Structure formats: C-alpha cells, structure tokens
Amino acid sequence: MRSIDACRRSLSISALLLTLAFPLATWAQSLRSRPLITQSVNENVLHRLAGNTRSQANAQNDAGRVADDLSIDHMLLQLKRPPEQEEAFTQLIEAQQNPSSPNYRQWLTADEIGKNFGPAQADIDAVTGWLKAHGFTVNTVHPTGMSIDFSGTAGQLRTAFHTEIHRLNVNGVEHIANMSDPMIPEALAPAVEGVVSMHDFMPRAHNKPHAGYTFTSSGTTNYALVPADLATIYDMNSALTGGAGKGQTIAVVEDSDMYSSADWTTFRKTFGLSNYTSGSLTTVHPAPASGTNNCLDPGTNSDDIETELDAEWASAAAPNAAIQVATCANTRTTFGGLIAVQNLIAASKPPTVISMSYGECEAENGASANAAYDSTFKSAAAAGISVFVAAGDEGAASCDSGATGATHGIGISGFAVSQYAVAVGGTDFIDTYQGANSTYWSATNSSTYGSALSYIPEIPWNDSCAGKLLSNFLGYSTQYGSSGLCSTSTASEEGLLTVTGGSGGPSGCFSGSPSTAGVVSGTCAAYPKPSFQNGFGDGVRDIPDVSLFASNGIWGHYYVICYSDRRNGGSSCSGAPSGWAGAGGTSFASPIMAGIQALVNQSKGLTKAGNPLPVYYGLANSGVFHSVTQGDMVVNCSGTVDCFGATASSGGGGHRGFGGGGGGRSTANGALSTSSSSFSPAYAAGSGYNFAAGLGSVDVGKLIGIWP
Secondary structure: OOOHHHHHHHHHHHHHHHHOOOOHHHHHHHOOOOOOOOOOOOOOOEEEOOOOOOOOOOOOOEEEEOOOOOEEEEEEEEEOOOHHHHHHHHHHHHHHOOOOOOOOOOOOOHHHHHHHHOOOHHHHHHHHHHHHHOOOEEEEEOOOOOEEEEEEEHHHHHHHHOOOEEEEEEOOEEEEEEOOOOEEEHHHHHHEEEEOOOOOOOOEEOOEEOOOOOOOOOOOOOOOEOHHHHHHHOOOHHHHOOOOOOOOEEEEEEOOOOOOHHHHHHHHHHOOHHHOOOOEEEEEOOOOOOOOOOOOOOOOOOOHHHHHHHHHHHHHHOOOOEEEEEEOOOOOOOOHHHHHHHHHHOOOOOOOEEEEOEEOEHHHHOHHHHHHHHHHHHHHHHOOOEEEEEOOOEOOEHHHOOOOOEOOOOEOEOOOOOOOOEEEEEEEEOHHHHOOHHHHEOOOOOOOOOOEOOOOOEEEOEOOOOOHHHHHHOOOOOOOOOOOHHHOHHHHHOOOOOOOEOOOEEOOOOEOOOOOOOOOOOOOEOOEOOHHHOOOOOOEOEEOOEEEEOOOOOOOOOEEEOOOOHHHOOOOOOOOHHHOEEEEOHHHHHHHHHHHHHHHHHHOOOOOOOOOHHHHHHOOOOOOEEOOOOOEOOOEEOOOEOEEOOOEOOOOOEEOOEOOOOOOOEOOOEEEEOOOOOOOEOOEOOOOOEOOOEOOEEOHHHHHHHOO
C-alpha cells in the first residue's frame, strides 16, 4: 500500500500536468512547490553527498590541509525541486516545442521559472539560514531558485560540510580539493543536490592546435578550411544571401577575454565577412540579477585561443549576428563559464543562442556538478535559449584527456550530456584517404580564399593509431596488439599514440559515485533516455547529437584562425591565411552549430527556438543530415578497462571496471572496445545514428527549408 505522502505526490503531479493543457497565464499562479525540508536540523545526523571527490584527492598527491582562514569565494550550492515540480517543468519544456500546445514557444523568464518551478521559499530560507549560521556569506540566490552563491573559508567548510580542503601536488602542479565527499544534515538533504565544486580543477577547452603531421605529405596538400569553404560544404550560401543571422545574439561563454578584438576584425575582413554590416562583437561580464557580483573580468590567459576561435567561427556561420563574448573569471573553485551561463539566463535581455566549448568527463565532474549543468541548461531551454556544447576531443575516452592512451575505459562529457543542450561532435573529410582531393577542392582560391567545390563525405575525426582507416592507409591490417600500428615506431614518432578525436558514447556516471577513479563503476548511474531520442543509440542519453568538421590536420584539413597571441602558440595575421594559426576540435563545431541555429531562427522569423533537439531528431530521416558511415573514433589504450589487444605481463580484463582480473604492465597497445575479451570498436560509424557522429552533419539549406 502506498503511503499518504506518495498518494499526495501522485495527485500533485496529476494536477500540475493537467494545468499544462492550458495557456501559461491560466496556470502560472497555481504552480507552487511544496517544502521538502520538514524536520529541524540536527548537526549530528548527517547525509553524504556522494560522488563529489576528485580522483586526484588522494594520499599520493596530498600536500597537507590548507589554513582554516583560506578564503573560498563564490561557491555554488545546487538545490532540488520536488519530483512532481521537476516533472511538470519537464512537461512544460516539451509543450514549448509542441505546435499543438497552447504553450508552444511561450518562453519563461528566470524569475517565472523560480516562482513557478523553483524550490519552495521555505526551503531556500532554511538552507541559506543554515549557511549563515555556519558563518558563510550568502552572495545571491539565482532567480530560478536552483543555485545559491556563497563564500566562506576552508575552516567553515570543514565544520559545516565535514570535509577538509587540502593542497595537492599533481604532476608538479599545485591544486586544492576536498579530500572526501561533503556531508550535510539529513534534514536538508531532500532539498540539496550538493556543492557544485570544492576544488580548483577547471574544465578543459576543446581545441587542438594544428599538428605537423608528415605521413600524408607525400603527394597530398593541406586544404585548410576558411569561412567560404564552410558555407560551400554545408550548403549555407543561400542563408548567407538572406539575413545571415541578423537580429540574433550568439553568446560564447568563456573564462578568458579575447587576446585582441582586432583579430576578430581582421578575420572578418580577410574572409569577406565584414560585408555583413549588422555583424557585431561585444565583450560582457554578466553580473547576477541581484547580490554580490560573482562575474569578474578574467583578463587574458592561456584560454584566449578558445575565446578567439569561438567568436570568429560563430561569426563565420552567422556573419550578421551579434557575437557576445561572455567572460567570467574562474573563482577558486567555480568555473567562470558556468557563472556566465547562469547570469545570462537571468539577464534582462538574454542571448538567443549560447555556445560552450569546455568540458569534463562525467565520472570526474561529479554528481553535483553534472546536476548543476543539466539544471542550468534546462532553465535556458525554458527561457527559449538554444544551447550548444562541444562533445569533446577524446573519442569515447573523455576521462583520459591529454593522455597518450586510454586507461579509464569509456566515458563522455558531463557538460554535454544534458538533454537540454545540443552535444556537437567532430568529423573529418574522407578525400585524402580516398586520394580524391582534386574532386572536392579547386586548385585555386577565390578572392576570400575559399576552394571547396561541394559537400565532402565525412568520417569521424580521429588522430589515434587505433583508427581503422588510418591503420589501413599506412598499410597495417590491424591497429592493436604487437603487430598493430599502435605498437610501431611510426605511431610514436608521428604522435599517433593519442586520445584525440571527436567524442561520443552513452552516459554512464551522471549520478552516483565510481568505485574506481574516473571509471564508470560503483554506484554510477546514467542520464535517463530523453523521449526525443527514443529509437536512437542505446537505452540511456547518448551523445553527440550532431557533428561538424573538427579535425586538426590528421588528413590535411583544419580550421584557420586569426590568433596573434604568440605567447600561447598564435602567429601574425598578416599576409595570406596559409601562414596563420590553425587548429581543430569540437570547440569549432559548437559555435558553428550555434551560428547555424541563428540562421534558422532568423530565416524563420523566430526570436528564439529553445531546445532544438526534438526538432533535430524529428528530422532524422528527412535528408537534412549527412550520415557518417565509414571509419571510427577508436583510440589506443592499455590496461583492463574497455581495452582489447593490449598485451600485459599478467592479469585479465573486465568491462567498464566491473569484474575482471587484476591486469599488469602493458607491452603492446590495445584499442578501446566495449569488450575486453573481443574487439567491439568504441565506436564505429554507421548508417543512421551512431556514437561516432550522432545524426551526422547538417545540410543547412535543407534544414532551414524544412524547419517547422
């Protein structure tokens, strides 16, 4: 028999969902959250916020506890809604995309989200009161009611959250982090998701500089992409002769200012984009709607290349749009990009489209941070903002970024997993592999340096020796094991031992806590399958959703950027762009896809489109997407987790960290696989939706023509 509380919740859900059949004005005032905090706080009865300790916070890296008076400003405490309120909010967002609903495209402000779908004010008051009682300063409660910005000291964190902040030495780099999962009074737990971050390991930007590959140089030429090529390959020219995104605002969120706005101007002038006179560039540091400002000017840092390329290539896709570089400095424990997105949603005039080119793998990001990004993007969708996130540059091994081989098995980005953001993956072109450069590229450039002749069939972007196409091209019948490409001097000398390529795969550790650091294991639970993705991929949330070209030159193709910061790998933007800086990464694909959505919005007379994913998946079989059917995103690996073909001195294997033997020192490189006992590529391209490229890349002209 169900409890009285369960019956009441069921009735509440039914009542809330019934109201969604009516226009916003009819039901808005009837939706109010019930309090979840119903007991008095007992500091001796605690609840552990599981899954919120970085793998680097271990005895090996421990350099001792920080001083109690160490100031830690602008931490974010993520809250929860009652389940019936969460369900009603989900249903409303679905109704906003349903043409038959009276709430179709009826967007909410951040204040309206908070008033109608936020936590009960009594819960917010109880949590903020508890923080203040422990000496913390509450800087602001975000208008949606889902996030509290607070500041304090390491000593206050130790007392209130029962975890110590220690200094760490990780590969010679100093960090701080909590050494155990935080704990809060059990009475508060129903309303608290957790502290988003209690460490200073910041997410990574998803760009990869153009590399000096030599193995394709004999008889081939580099064909680098400029804006004119992008327009030709993805059928954008008809949209660019119209409004070209006029009236749309694309915000690229960053943790660094641009090195030089003159680079953006030079980029546009050189490639003919300055002819679109409505295009503009502004830099903003979005402040919260109230309270103490948590968005400070970060100045320029090593991430300025990310800011430059995001602004330039968003403008390349939608040259008449207003490009808004939204930058906030990272605090000691909070990523400036998350602060920027939250504050943009609450702005008096939010952008129409947002692009974020940063990420961290699910199993490292932690349950509270994963929930925070999902909640933030959900609020953006309700406000009508279309959000695009780079899927990652690590193949299916997103917990091994920057490594020369995967050791943590299959993992995806916790930033890109939300169903309320478009996860944008990365492709490459097949022409060099086929010896067909001249079929798709002109021998001469146009006045704006374009040379692409048509759409070029795509393959997954993959720099690793474990990719089947690359191993075949270089004359190897297999990628892995002692006779495979990955165990040769060619692989090591050419930099092919690398976890680099367009990312994708199934969610595995959105919530819960891994038992093995960075590995989908323990109590890890996946992000549930969103309804619009039913019938695509497997039974959980899968990424990417769509893909665009993102290679950094493995087959002779990469993006040209104007980036004059020589200290961080830039070059002069004078002369022909063949001498300019170049790069790849899904960092390019995300702002370009954001620009494409701006073209769609402008062409269809839409101010905003909200979450476009239901429409994308609804058009899966319409011919809008270029299916990616050849190649794979498999990267080289070692160890026993999702790795096949790596020979070891001893030990066995197990899938995704569950079961299996002990392992040993690898003597030959393996290939990432969904099985450790047989080779099942993680992952191969194929017809229809696949983990290597999602739905595929987009024909922009067709997309605009068929958009509802």
